[in-house]
Amino acid sequence: MSRAYEELQPYLERAQAFQTAKVLFEWDNETLAPKAAGSNTSKVVGTLSSEYFSVITDEKVVRLVKECGKDELTPVESAIVRELSEEIEKLQCVPAKEYREFAELTSEGTRIWADARKEKNFEKFAPTLKKLIEYTKKFASYRAKEGQRLYDVLLEDYEKGFDMETLDKFFGTLREQLVPFLKKITESGVEIRDDFLTGDYKEEDQEAIGRFFAEYVGFDFDKGVMAVSAHPFTTNLHNKDVRITTSYNRHVDDSLFSVIHESGHAMYEMGIPDELTQTLVGQGASMGMHESQSRFFENIIGRNEAFWLPVYGKLQEQFPKELGKVTVQEFVKAINKVEPSLIRTQADELTYSLHVMIRYEIEKMLIEEDLEVEKLPEIWADKYEEYLGVRPKDVAEGVLQDIHWSQGAFGYFPSYALGSAFGAQLYAYMKHKMDFEGLLEKGEISTIREFLRENIHRYGKLKTSRQMLKDITGEDFNPQYYVDYLTEKYGKLYAG
């Protein structure tokens, strides 16, 4: 082992501990912490953030990273040093004081957002959002390379190699092909019945069936827990402690598919090898790759008729009153019904990427065009009307629906659409390699999961998403697979 690399270890261990503690506080904040805990706890989280900052930017760490460059390292060691070096670059640009202020702001911001959303009061969140944008732009400007635009700096954080140029093309393709396709469908006259998905679905029954399906797709409850929060999410302390949340309402499919979605994220993190977990490369490769896994499980697996054939009876058993007389074919049609709507997380598979497109366009305006925060609710509503033909009646179902901005996450949204496209490309390849639907019909999801573990999960951050796609499918990222998948699936469903 390189001497410099060895000397880095205690620093990395400390950074890891501070980071993990922060993750636990975030989890706790969104699932359990008492209302009044706010500012006292933010102080603690702020201190942990600045400790992380201090370790990573410690001058000895900076020196050791440079020295490592001269030594011979294993591929894993090199990747860790590369991640560390990028993290140093990211953090060193930001003055410690500002970094800490930002950490406190995001901790507090999530709480303020939740309150504002509850009260449907955008003004309550606006001043915080303004500050969050200011910090984000300032930090991006510190890090921007010559000529690099600020939003490109942010996009790069979530998905290496995808900038505004690429994304404009990507979303352009979707807009060109999917928007007219969607119009054709909504005007097809085909009506799909889905009234039975809404009703007095008891929370405890939804929880029970959620746990069943999480386990059925492969979530390991020895290495994870499931709880309730306003907005479903997945977080992980390490590969043996991965946590998902969901929330319950009268639409049984909401919690059901959010659980399968988050399980997809969770299995990615549970699939990180022991050698990589608790290191800088011990997490999913990118946000997009993560979404490729979650949306793969949610849609390509979870909304597939073949998936439901062996287990629909289980769902009927849990809800005999609501689903006893609904056939599996009717159920599968219902969970694939296309209906332009207001809430991204409840959107159908086809319109989903249009929700993301709206956010991408608005983020570009916020970061690149100085859009005034006050105008957000209206612009949001206008775009929904333009692309999806629906208009939110309040900010809770409009601009305040997502947690991301309150956490300072700008540039994250596009990865949702990219993830779906990655997933479709993987699916096209896998269908040639295995009897995909046949496996689902036999309830043998483990074969599919094993393929993903073997080709994606086990690499952690050792490869980029783009490289992995190429290594697996033998082809660079190609969004046409996504469009083809959607138009074929929904063309059939709405053939009338």
Added chain:
Amino acid sequence: MSRAYEELQPYLERAQAFQTAKVLFEWDNETLAPKAAGSNTSKVVGTLSSEYFSVITDEKVVRLVKECGKDELTPVESAIVRELSEEIEKLQCVPAKEYREFAELTSEGTRIWADARKEKNFEKFAPTLKKLIEYTKKFASYRAKEGQRLYDVLLEDYEKGFDMETLDKFFGTLREQLVPFLKKITESGVEIRDDFLTGDYKEEDQEAIGRFFAEYVGFDFDKGVMAVSAHPFTTNLHNKDVRITTSYNRHVDDSLFSVIHESGHAMYEMGIPDELTQTLVGQGASMGMHESQSRFFENIIGRNEAFWLPVYGKLQEQFPKELGKVTVQEFVKAINKVEPSLIRTQADELTYSLHVMIRYEIEKMLIEEDLEVEKLPEIWADKYEEYLGVRPKDVAEGVLQDIHWSQGAFGYFPSYALGSAFGAQLYAYMKHKMDFEGLLEKGEISTIREFLRENIHRYGKLKTSRQMLKDITGEDFNPQYYVDYLTEKYGKLYAG
């Protein structure tokens, strides 16, 4: 403000953050964390512990504390410097490596203990317990002043000014007066009916009524949460995030009184002023003082007929089938029934201190007389038979019932009995100052709580328990109040 004191602040803030993060991990470990998380999470907790250690023993901190001695400080500042100085002394004696190993051992130990208890398998826990005792003794030997005995070093940690000499006398008094009194009662022939306390009390109903009574005695759910764990406990991140747990079984009084007990602890921490919270003096004065509050609420208030007169109807409403026909007098007799038993946390008020006495005697043997760990189950059983006339049939209801040793907490148990005695002394004084039972009958617990807040809670660690008792009652600690309280109360109940 003293310059040295000011320079200490960032160090204290960091120490506080590491400590608070550790508390959250402990809470999480006992309430939610997945089974397999164990060793990966222990690594994180170990790092946080050694970070705490590094900050407190940083040579600059040591120097600044000395410099503070020369400056003029406010009483709060002096108290913080005093606590810090004691903490430095405590930690400096221990080599950093050993401190860290011990932290990891206790984190892992709690998990091993829980498994061993579940499996009723003492051998599974014995090797860990042995190591815990070795570390504890080694650490105590580092810190012992000349001629000071090891167990006295440990006792001092939980209750300043109470050593083996004092405690031998204290427990001697109890043994002399309470053991014959208990004998008289058990042979009185008076039979109290309490069969209705056991039954199919639904968990969700127990939880609902637990939340009601927590709030009724003054637990503020805006500043706290309630969850489930194997062994009820209270923990706090700061004065606005205080957490209690309970567990549910077929005995409704178990969870009911554990909730009131933990609420007593919690209100102490919620009563710490904002100026003190998140500092080294921002917690209860001592373990004994803490127990005085929890046992005060549990027994002196919670098992008082006057307490139940206005709210017993509420309990009946929740459990009409089980308690609809039980009068409040029958209920109050039942919850005060004296019955020598095996589990400390379920013990009645009168026999409770005998459970503690057994642990005190055994800890003395473990620390001072090199009692072999292997012999524990039998010695435990023998002592229960000797003092209480009952013998555990397995280790789960014997030596493995308490979590304390798995956390490395030796010397803690005596504070439970001391707390009860402190409470009785406070009660005797308060009865002269206010119409105690009259207030309870009117449901005006706030007056009593306010007295405790004003005279105890608000001081945090600014005074010792002994000093506070003296300042309030005008008298030094006097265990006779405890014996008199018990013999009067239970003499009446068992008058026949």
